[in-house]
Amino acid sequence: MIDDIQDEMNQAEWRLKVFDSLSYPTLILKPDQTILAANRRFHEKNKTHGAQIIGRTCQEICSEQHHLSHFSCSGTVCPLQRLLVTKQPQSVVLKNIDEHGNEVWEERVFSPIATGEEEIKYIIVSIRDVTAVKHLEKKYSDVRELIDKVVQSSVSGIMAADRKGEIILMNKAAEDLFGYSARDANRVNIEDFYPSGVARQIMRKLRDENIGEKGKLPITQVNIITRDGVEIPVEMTAAIIYEDDGREAATAAIFNDLREKMAVQKKLEEAESQLFQSEKLASLGRLAAGVAHEINNPLTSILLYGNLMREKLAPDHPLLGILSYVLEDAERCKDIVKNLLAYSRQTRPAKEVFFLNNLVGESLRLIRDQKLFMNVNIVKNLDEYQILINADKNQLCQVLINLIINAFDAMEGSGTLTLTTYRDRKAGKAYIEIADTGGGIPSENLSKVFDPFFTTKEVGKGTGLGLSMAYGIMEENHGKISIKSTGPEGTTILLELPEEQVSNEFHFMSIG
Ligand SMILES: Nc1ncnc2c1ncn2[C@@H]1O[C@H](COP(=O)(O)OP(=O)(O)O)[C@@H](O)[C@H]1O
Ligand SMILES: [Mg+2]
Structure with a gap:
């Protein structure tokens, strides 16, 4: 007890x-x-x-x-x-x-x-x-809030998906890029954001230990698909987020829209190729001018003495036929030299003020007799307004005739040739378009057609000087020549010239 x-x-x-x-x-x-x-x-x-x-x-x-x-x-x-x-x-x-x-x-x-x-x-x-715990909690939530703000304010699209591919995070930039709001993105699977198979490919790369660090995708260019079904090129990086025990918890990705960058790059490449093209044409021009000058003098003597000889020979002389071949070919050479000089801008333009529509009419009249004309339908689509230009009319006629002949060649005898004139009053520019329904210029030739002696025509038919001469003449007259469009449905060549400003006094003069 x-x-x-x-x-x-x-x-x-x-x-x-x-x-x-x-x-x-x-x-x-x-x-x-x-x-x-x-x-x-x-x-x-x-x-x-x-x-x-x-x-x-x-x-x-x-x-x-x-x-x-x-x-x-x-x-x-x-x-x-x-x-x-x-x-x-x-x-x-x-x-x-x-x-x-x-x-x-x-x-x-x-x-x-x-x-x-x-x-x-x-x-x-x-x-x-x-x-202490509360202070830590507060610190943690402050940091979380900050991270949230950083993510939301990022200009790169940031997105995270859980293991099933359901979206668990989408910042504002990602919403704008993909066209979804973070709220409705919940209903979309990550696979729908890429062209078919791409999401799986990305996951495969992420898990591949041989590609960069495991669980990390280095900067990669892919296409994504927006809510409207538009494919957009982006640059992306991605990472797998792991649990402490090594299991995959989620994936996160950062996207940057490449459209603007690619557009700038394309423009740069175009500018570079244009620069290259004009540099090439300039140096070819110098070469052509040198050759033309060297040939011009002997050629003038050949023609002079040849013609003298023809006058001296009796009409039934057996050598007369041969001589006329010599003279014909010498004339051909003279034409080539003339074109080369035009291309290399060694001829001085004799400028005058005239109506653009008259140029079209005269050029057509000059080739009226050509057999090529036969089955080609010619449409004249001339501006009602009488556009004035100040240029060398003969030179421009030569350009137009060359372009029209090229169009006929391309149509191989049948089709429609459309000649259009118009102006851009504000820009002070006058335009002529020469459109054909021929087979077009293959893309691999586009950078070569303005080169002297480039031709796809058989020997004896084409000299390859038409477009290069046109290029030289247009430059000389402060204008431009370009291929506006070309393809299986035909080619349109565009000529641009400064429009002559009309003074009142001019209205009283008659211009031809
Ligand atoms: N309207 C056109 N349609 C299709 N190809 C064209 C056209 N104009 C020019 N070309 C191409 O450009 C090349 C060069 O033209 P050009 O300088 O006029 O020389 P040529 O007519 O003597 O061949 C032609 O051989 C042709 O292949
Ligand atoms: Mg030609």
């Missing part, structure tokens, strides 16, 4: 020791909020002693002792009441300001001291300082 009491005594003492050595401030309450006991840690922390608080309610303590304000649960539903209803442990986190003015956080866990169906007689309240 005595032993039993001794035992119980010991047990009670032991329990007290445990209670006092708990490292959290701890209280034992009765269901009516009366404080039955407080452990040593509690007193240390709150600078209280037993008599001050034992037997009183927590509410009383709070209202009297201001420095114990952190002891207050006011403003929340009393966890003790909740515990009595639910018979389950309850907790509450409270924020307060300590005596130094700093924010402190406390978590209070209320646990019933009872087992099973027993009525709750005592409640143990353990108080933990969670200030």
